Amino acid sequence: MFRSRALGAPRRRGLVTALLCAAAVGVFAPAGALAGPGPLSDARRFDLPAQPLSQALNQLALRSDREILFSPTLTLGRRSPSLSGTFTAEQALARLLAGSGLTFRLEGRSFLVVPAPKPREEPEARPSPVAPPIDLDSLVVTALKRSSLVQRTPVSMVVVDGEQLSRMAMANIEQAAPMLPGLKLISTAFGRRLVLRGVHGAGEATTGLYYDETPMTGPVGTTADPGVMAPELALVDVDRIELLRGPQGTLYGSGAMGGALRILFKRPDLGGDTGLVGVSVASLAHGGRSASAAAVLNAVVVPDALAVRLTAYDQRQPGVIDNIRLGLSDVDDSRVRGVRLAALWEKSPRLSVLVSGSHQSSHRGDISAWNDTAGPWRTVHAGRAPFDGDIDLASAVVKWRGDAVDITAVSSWYRWKLVRRSDYSGVLLGERTSAAGCRRMFSIAAACSGAQMAGYSAYVDSVYPAILNQPADLTARIHEIRAASIGSGPLRWSLGAYSEVREDYIDSQVRHVDPATGGPVEPTVLIGRRDIENHLSQHAVFGEASYAVAPGAELTIGARRFDYVKRDRGAVQIPNVISGTWMDYAIDARARERGWSLKALASREFAPGLFGYAQISQGFRPGGVNVVPGLPETLAVYRSDRLDNAELGLKSQSADRRLALNLALYRARWRDMQYAAQTQNRAFNYVTNIGAARIQGLEVEGTARKVAGWDLAASLTLTDARLTADQVANSAIGLGLKGDRLPSVPKVSASASVERRWTLADALTARLRFDAHYAGVARSAFNAGNADYLKMGGYAAFGVSAGLENRAWSADLSVENLLDRAGRASAARNTFGPVEYFGIMPRAVRLSLERRF
Numbered sequence: 001m002f003r004s005r006a007l008g009a010p011r012r013r014g015l016v017t018a019l020l021c022a023a024a025v026g027v028f029a030p031a032g033a034l035a036g037p038g039p040l041s042d043a044r045r046f047d048l049p050a051q052p053l054s055q056a057l058n059q060l061a062l063r064s065d066r067e068i069l070f071s072p073t074l075t076l077g078r079r080s081p082s083l084s085g086t087f088t089a090e091q092a093l094a095r096l097l098a099g100s101g102l103t104f105r106l107e108g109r110s111f112l113v114v115p116a117p118k119p120r121e122e123p124e125a126r127p128s129p130v131a132p133p134i135d136l137d138s139l140v141v142t143a144l145k146r147s148s149l150v151q152r153t154p155v156s157m158v159v160v161d162g163e164q165l166s167r168m169a170m171a172n173i174e175q176a177a178p179m180l181p182g183l184k185l186i187s188t189a190f191g192r193r194l195v196l197r198g199v200h201g202a203g204e205a206t207t208g209l210y211y212d213e214t215p216m217t218g219p220v221g222t223t224a225d226p227g228v229m230a231p232e233l234a235l236v237d238v239d240r241i242e243l244l245r246g247p248q249g250t251l252y253g254s255g256a257m258g259g260a261l262r263i264l265f266k267r268p269d270l271g272g273d274t275g276l277v278g279v280s281v282a283s284l285a286h287g288g289r290s291a292s293a294a295a296v297l298n299a300v301v302v303p304d305a306l307a308v309r310l311t312a313y314d315q316r317q318p319g320v321i322d323n324i325r326l327g328l329s330d331v332d333d334s335r336v337r338g339v340r341l342a343a344l345w346e347k348s349p350r351l352s353v354l355v356s357g358s359h360q361s362s363h364r365g366d367i368s369a370w371n372d373t374a375g376p377w378r379t380v381h382a383g384r385a386p387f388d389g390d391i392d393l394a395s396a397v398v399k400w401r402g403d404a405v406d407i408t409a410v411s412s413w414y415r416w417k418l419v420r421r422s423d424y425s426g427v428l429l430g431e432r433t434s435a436a437g438c439r440r441m442f443s444i445a446a447a448c449s450g451a452q453m454a455g456y457s458a459y460v461d462s463v464y465p466a467i468l469n470q471p472a473d474l475t476a477r478i479h480e481i482r483a484a485s486i487g488s489g490p491l492r493w494s495l496g497a498y499s500e501v502r503e504d505y506i507d508s509q510v511r512h513v514d515p516a517t518g519g520p521v522e523p524t525v526l527i528g529r530r531d532i533e534n535h536l537s538q539h540a541v542f543g544e545a546s547y548a549v550a551p552g553a554e555l556t557i558g559a560r561r562f563d564y565v566k567r568d569r570g571a572v573q574i575p576n577v578i579s580g581t582w583m584d585y586a587i588d589a590r591a592r593e594r595g596w597s598l599k600a601l602a603s604r605e606f607a608p609g610l611f612g613y614a615q616i617s618q619g620f621r622p623g624g625v626n627v628v629p630g631l632p633e634t635l636a637v638y639r640s641d642r643l644d645n646a647e648l649g650l651k652s653q654s655a656d657r658r659l660a661l662n663l664a665l666y667r668a669r670w671r672d673m674q675y676a677a678q679t680q681n682r683a684f685n686y687v688t689n690i691g692a693a694r695i696q697g698l699e700v701e702g703t704a705r706k707v708a709g710w711d712l713a714a715s716l717t718l719t720d721a722r723l724t725a726d727q728v729a730n731s732a733i734g735l736g737l738k739g740d741r742l743p744s745v746p747k748v749s750a751s752a753s754v755e756r757r758w759t760l761a762d763a764l765t766a767r768l769r770f771d772a773h774y775a776g777v778a779r780s781a782f783n784a785g786n787a788d789y790l791k792m793g794g795y796a797a798f799g800v801s802a803g804l805e806n807r808a809w810s811a812d813l814s815v816e817n818l819l820d821r822a823g824r825a826s827a828a829r830n831t832f833g834p835v836e837y838f839g840i841m842p843r844a845v846r847l848s849l850e851r852r853f
Helices: 017-025 053-064 089-097 162-167 173-179 425-431 435-442 450-462
Strands: 043-048 083-088 102-107 110-115 156-161 183-187 192-196 207-211 214-216 238-245 259-265 274-284 289-302 306-317 334-348 351-364 387-401 405-423 466-485 491-512 526-550 553-574 586-607 610-621 641-653 659-671 674-678 685-689 693-707 710-723 748-761 764-775 795-805 809-816 824-829 835-839 844-852
Touching (some): 043 089, 053 089, 089 102, 089 110, 162 238, 183 824, 192 207, 214 405, 425 466
Parallel strands (some): 207 259
Antiparallel strands (some): 043 083, 102 110, 183 192, 334 351, 387 405, 491 526, 553 586, 610 641, 641 659, 674 685, 748 764
């Protein structure tokens, strides 16, 4: 029998590190259980599916704020019945253990699960369930790199449970985005940029993307813009998603200036052998049909010590875009296949080792954008731009639990090999009569003659159309070690060190394609070619310290000291006279950044169910070098930028815990903004510092349970992001003036949902859910004086889903984008070509079936 350190010792206030090692050490101690004594007879609402008994006990501990102690050997191979209703913690536990041969007894405020004795007398009648109150789920998160209840975490955040993602067949970030208020996805020909709180700019990512403990980003590429495409792993077998809004510079470092998106996969379970198989079929309006499948197997290899979890998936998405120029239908169909294997060793309650590895292969037939000249879901691209990519990820997490300090060590490695493409034909159209291009072609300083100009135009016509073809290879090695105090004193602290080395190489080719098919011609015709190599290393130490100045009140200070070294190298192999690269162009530059990111926080629990915080925090990104031929020396190097944020937050629950309302009010100042600009001929994008902006906003989320039988949720995000000075650069286009709104940032976004569940029979439940999402209006440029001042957003989308669930199976039917809106989620001009609109998915009907065993 494993026992918690808390037994026989003074109970510590605050959060319990033992949450991280729940089932395997036989302890699950939610923070609320230690926050102070409360009446043991409080009744709460529980909705737990049939599942391995160890998992059910863990969820019951979380949702009842009570400590449950048990040995994994007692629960091995046992399953719990489903539990739905309002019970005291004692009643709920008794129902979960019914028929299992186990019972429980009280040890202070803790429940101790033990084998049931043979009956010696008539059992005492169970008390009747107490009428509501009904409780909202008590979600445990690790946003602060330690466990805490979401309603007592001083961060503006949203948490989405993995089971909900699975029920609604949300297999990628785009599908899940409406459930993550404040997260804006900006699509491009290469991928999707993640934006939080209006912090939208080129360069290193402004929103950190984490898979478990590993931060991941895209290649630097030709535009010094790794944030333009986030590496997306499929949302299969996910435990939960945590969206942290606001700068997370002290704990998460660079790339989390606007916030962080954390995707946490399910860990191997030592509680027993389990598995599931799921299939889904989808039919899209304006597109085709497809089928997807996923399988998960959890196996206990060594009882009480070693478990493994294998996840495999094959996701197919039908295409919806028709290329009317080439006479092709559904060109953007996609397929994502992957496998993930994780092993958990936890023989001792003090030591655990989690090792995992993933591989994912992705293919998309073309970009999912339609053109203004053709209409929704139609394109006139002259060249096809498929995408291919393979991601490999490996990580190891070692945790040691001492008597006074907990230590966590993480090592990760990932590699992303990809080929990204875009239609380059717009550049050729814009440069067809370029006087500068003609002079480059004939190597003359004077103006071209009529014959020379005709010859130059004929050359451009001969290589029209074309695509930008860019094979890239990115690798990163990441290490972090951190220590955190434990104990009952008023002082809590954490201290860590971080190291990352990231390298990427890109071979940028401009290739002529067949005008009839849009595909590359053979033998290959290269209009230009250059390569770029990037190396970034960063080292940091960070720490936070919190002191309880009074019961329920805490002050926290945090700091991160960072040191970046960045090297950029580039050269031209085949000169491109059309865009302006020349044979002897080469660059090899190195930049270094050192500095601090600071945080100060005060939080207080004003009353039961009412928690507030005030904080000042910072975010940052390193600078770098633009590898762009012909760029003036003054613009070749761009500086780091920084964001200072002041924020007030309030998290509340009603006295009966049926209602919750969270809000955050913030104001941020963004200095030395890194932003994308274009050269005058639109052939090259680069990063430059354009000055400062002010961003202020409000985030509100509310939930209510069992209102006339329905569960309700709603969110509202208001963002006002504006420049605070004129941005002037004679060598670039696309910059703005004081008071201009930042591009792509909507003033308003909102979402709402209603859901209801019914018990149809013993262990059979039904559900019905309605969703609505509104994306506010934004523009693609700073002001109306820019030719690319394009409208995006300003649409609402609706969805409905229904499902049936048994102990062993579930079936769900959903209709997304019920009204089949062609919402313009993102907009951009293809240089001198047509305007590209990246819309939301058209109406999609999905049927998902899942079998658990």
